[in-house]
Amino acid sequence: MTSLRFLFATTVLFGGTGGLAGQDSGMAVLEAASERYAALGGLCADFVQVLDNPILGDAKTTRGRLCQETPNLFRMDFSDPEGDEVVADGEWFWVYYRSLDESQVLRFPLDDSRGGMDFFREFLSEPASKYSVAAEGVEQMAGTTTHRLALTPLSPRGLVSARIWVDPSTDLIRRIEVTEDNGLTRTVTLSNLALDPSMGAAHFTFTVPPGVDVVSNE
Numbered sequence: 586m587t588s589l590r591f592l593f594a595t596t597v598l599f600g601g602t603g604g605l606a607g608q609d610s611g612m613a614v615l616e617a618a619s620e621r622y623a624a625l626g627g628l629c630a631d632f633v634q635v636l637d638n639p640i641l642g643d644a645k646t647t648r649g650r651l652c653q654e655t656p657n658l659f660r661m662d663f664s665d666p667e668g669d670e671v672v673a674d675g676e677w678f679w680v681y682y683r684s685l686d687e688s689q690v691l692r693f694p695l696d697d698s699r700g701g702m703d704f705f706r707e708f709l710s711e712p713a714s715k716y717s718v719a720a721e722g723v724e725q726m727a728g729t730t731t732h733r734l735a736l737t738p739l740s741p742r743g744l745v746s747a748r749i750w751v752d753p754s755t756d757l758i759r760r761i762e763v764t765e766d767n768g769l770t771r772t773v774t775l776s777n778l779a780l781d782p783s784m785g786a787a788h789f790t791f792t793v794p795p796g797v798d799v800v801s802n803e
Contacts, residue, residue: 611720611734614751615712621756622709627654628757629782630775632661637770651775652782656710657695658789659703672791673703679791689798690791704761704773708736708749715739716747726750727776731759 649663663669666684750760
């Protein structure tokens with residue numbers, strides 16, 4: 586991985602990030618992050634999520650902690666607004682925004698070809714088969730130098746474009762920005778990462794609260 590980081594640094598310092606050089610260096614950084622992700626059994630992190638809706642002209646900030654376990658388990662527990670949950674249990678994707686409607690939870694079949702809100706799986710599992718990548722340079726984030734990458738889907742994936750910020754000292758994602766087909770921009774910033782925490786499948790189980798209707802989209 587050292588050689589991949591050196592390639593990127595050399596491009597930024599001497600060759601810029603445009604054209605083929607930017608594509609090559611960007612993919613090198615992304616592949617290094619993909620290798621790091623593949624070597625992990627799972628991770629957890631605090632998140633701050635900003636949803637920017639250009640149609641309504643407003644932005645909403647939410648917070649909480651998320652966890653992911655390979656190959657397809659994912660959970661977001663919100664502390665603000667408290668009680669909201671997003672869970673991928675390996676078979677279903679559950680979305681319960683209690684702060685908006687406490688009477689129903691949405692359930693979708695898990696799509697093995699797309700990560701959806703599980704951005705680790707979406708952007709780091711075989712990324713070269715899904716995205717073209719361009720390096721956009723370096724950016725400071727909370728005292729850490731990160732590499733910013735622009736991703737463009739090679740085929741329809743429910744999003745127009747994405748950016749990710751990777752910490753080259755750890756090859757871990759620190760921020761994700763996704764512009765969805767509907768124009769909504771979702772930015773998720775991560776901190777306090779815990780690698781390979783002891784969780785188990787039970788941590789990724791969604792329990793339907795009493796009296797809550799399950800709306801299934803199959």
